[in-house]
Structures are given as C-alpha cells and as structure tokens.
Amino acid sequence: MRWNAANKRYNVRVIWLSLLYAAFLLFAVYGFKHHLLHGPMAYVAAILPALPIIGIFGAMGRYLIEEKDEYVRMLMVRQTLWASAFALSLATIWGFLESFELVGHIESYYVAVLWFGGLGVGSVMNKLTLGAAVKC
Amino acid sequence: MFASKQSDFTPAQKAHTRRVLWLLLVYAVVLPPLVWIRATASVAGYIPLLMAIVASLPVLGMFASWGRYLSDETDEYHQSLTLRRIAIATNATMGAAVVWGFLQAFGVMPLVEAYWIPFVWVIMQGTSGLIAFLSRGRVAA
Numbered sequence: 001m002r003w004n005a006a007n008k009r010y011n012v013r014v015i016w017l018s019l020l021y022a023a024f025l026l027f028a029v030y031g032f033k034h035h036l037l038h039g040p041m042a043y044v045a046a047i048l049p050a051l052p053i054i055g056i057f058g059a060m061g062r063y064l065i066e067e068k069d070e071y072v073r074m075l076m077v078r079q080t081l082w083a084s085a086f087a088l089s090l091a092t093i094w095g096f097l098e099s100f101e102l103v104g105h106i107e108s109y110y111v112a113v114l115w116f117g118g119l120g121v122g123s124v125m126n127k128l129t130l131g132a133a134v135k136c
Numbered sequence: 137m138f139a140s141k142q143s144d145f146t147p148a149q150k151a152h153t154r155r156v157l158w159l160l161l162v163y164a165v166v167l168p169p170l171v172w173i174r175a176t177a178s179v180a181g182y183i184p185l186l187m188a189i190v191a192s193l194p195v196l197g198m199f200a201s202w203g204r205y206l207s208d209e210t211d212e213y214h215q216s217l218t219l220r221r222i223a224i225a226t227n228a229t230m231g232a233a234v235v236w237g238f239l240q241a242f243g244v245m246p247l248v249e250a251y252w253i254p255f256v257w258v259i260m261q262g263t264s265g266l267i268a269f270l271s272r273g274r275v276a277a
Contacts (some may be wrong), residue, residue, distance in 0.1 A: 002191065015211040019166075027226050027236075028242060031150070032242050032243075042242065042244055043239065043244055044243040045242070046238045046241070046244050047235055047238060047239065047258070049238050050231075050234040050235040050237070050238045053234045054227075054230075054231045054234060054235075055174070057226075057227045057230055057231065058227070061223060062226060062235045064212035065221075075241040077158045077219060080226070081206070081219075081222065084222065084257075085199050085200075085202075085203060086201075087141060087230075088199055088229075088253070088257055089192075089196050089199055089254075091250040091251060091253045091254050092195045092196060092250075092251050092254045092270060093189060093192045093196075094187070094250040094251075095192070095249040095250040095251025095252065095253075095254070096191045096192045096249075096251060097188045098190040098192075098249045098250060098251075099161065099188070099191075099251070100184045100187060100188045101184075102184055102185055105248070105249070106247070107237040107240045107241045107247070108233040108234075108248070108250065108252075108253055109233060109234045109236075109237025109238060109240075109241070110231055110250075111230070111233045111237075111250060112230045112234045112237070113251045115226075115230055120214045121200045126173065133242050
C-alpha cells in the first residue's frame with residue numbers, strides 16, 4: 001500500500017510532535033531531578049510532555065478527517081476502536097487488581113501507551129478479518 | 137412527546153441499552169460481595185486474582201457491547217454519530233490519562249487505580265449521550 005497525502009501529513013505531524021515530546025521530557029526530567037521546579041511551575045513542567053502526546057491523538061483525528069479513501073479510513077477507524085477496547089479493558093482489569101492489592105499502582109499514561117499498542121492489535125484484527133491493514 | 141422520543145431508538149440501540157443495563161445490574165450484584173470478601177476474609181493464592189477479574193468482566197462486557205452495537209447498527213447516520221462520540225470520549229480520556237500520568241510521574245499528583253480511566257471514558261460517553269438526547273428534544277420542540 002502506497003502512502004497518500006493524508007498519510008504523509010500525519011507522519012510529518014507525528015515526527016514533529018515526537019521531537020517536541022523528547023525536548024519537553026528532557027526539560028522536565030532535568031528540572032525535577034535537579035529540584036529546579038516548584039509550585040505552579042512544577043505543574044506546568046509536568047504537563048508539558050503530555051501536550052505533544054495529546055497532539056498525536058489530535059493528529060490521528062485530523063488524519064481521519066483528511067483521509068479521502070473511505071475504505072482506508074474505515075480500516076483506521078476499526079483499528080482505533082480495537083485500540084480503545086484493548087487499552088480500556090486492560091486498564092479496567094489492572095485497576096481491579098490494584099484495588100484488591102495484587103499489583104502496584106502505575107502512572108496513568110501507560111493506558112495511552114497501551115492504546116498505541118492496541119493500534120497494532122487493531123491492525124492484526126483488520127488483517128485477520130478483512131485481509132487488509134492500514135500503514136501509517 | 138416522551139413516548140415519541142423513545143420510539144426514535146433503533147433496534148440496535150435498544151439491544152445495546154438492554155445489554156448495558158443487564159451488565160450494570162450484574163456489576164452491582166457482583167462487586168459488593170467481592171469487596172466484602174476481600175475486606176473481611178483472608179483469601180489467598182489465585183482467588184483474589186479471580187475475584188479482580190470477575191469484578192472487571194461486566195465493564196469489559198460494556199466495551200464489547202459498544203463494539204456489538206457498531207456492527208449491529210444498520211443506520212449509517214447513527215453509526216457515524218456513535219463513532220464520533222467514541223472518538224471524542226477516547227481523545228478526552230487519553231488526554232486526561234496522559235496529563236495525570238505525567239503529574240504522577242513527577243510526584244505532583246498521587247497514583248490512583250487504573251479503572252478510573254475507563255470510568256472517565258464511560259462518563260464522557262454518558263454525558264455526550266445526554267447532551268445528544270436533550271438537544272434532540274430541543275430540536276423536536
């Protein structure tokens with residue numbers, strides 16, 4: 001499958017956002033490690049690395065709007081649905097395991113990590129059920 | 137007027153609502169004894185693990201019900217509205233999870249149980265549904 005214009009724009013956005021994420025994360029980690037951040041500044045610095053990741057979710061939404069090929073869009077929608085089901089289901093199970101004190105607490109951004117992993121699950125499901133997968 | 141609004145539901149929506157109500161009932165019946173057992177009795181081995189999984193099953197069923205609804209829904213307009221609602225709820229929930237996660241990672245906010253994230257997602261869905269329902273009433277009026 002060749003990349004179309006919407007795919008290319010999505011990839012460019014994700015690359016820029018990933019670079020921004022790396023920069024913000026380094027800044028925040030350095031700041032917290034050297035105890036440079038206090039008060040409201042600590043909140044701002046902690047939220048900064050989250051913003052590019054939210055931007056990646058936005059980029060995916062933008063891709064779905066810009067994608068002209070309805071079949072490819074449908075595949076991507078299915079993939080994101082699988083990702084949501086995967087991430088939310090594992091978060092539910094993990095939450096109850098935490099609640100019953102069987103596992104430790106984890107940072108909630110791991111659910112977003114699971115969601116991105118779930119895109120892979122969605123891709124496999126698309127391949128298995130429809131014989132096709134989106135390449136992004 | 138209310139009766140006419142009820143009849144606006146598609147068969148797939150009715151089936152989904154019925155499934156979710158049953159699952160909520162199961163959840164309400166199953167959770168309290170599990171919490172009580174965990175708090176009062178000394179259970180060990182694989183039993184607590186099974187208890188945690190049993191408690192989460194009705195919630196997983198609700199997610200499956202959404203998927204089932206999307207494949208059952210023959211009205212493309214309703215299907216696209218639901219997809220839109222899921223996309224908004226998922227983006228908002230993941231956004232909140234990421235922000236909260238970094239606040240936790242840098243020690244600014246406390247760690248919480250992960251099921252709060254699906255809870256936020258369900259609340260977002262419910263809120264969107266309520267807004268859609270209320271605005272439909274306003275349009276009809």
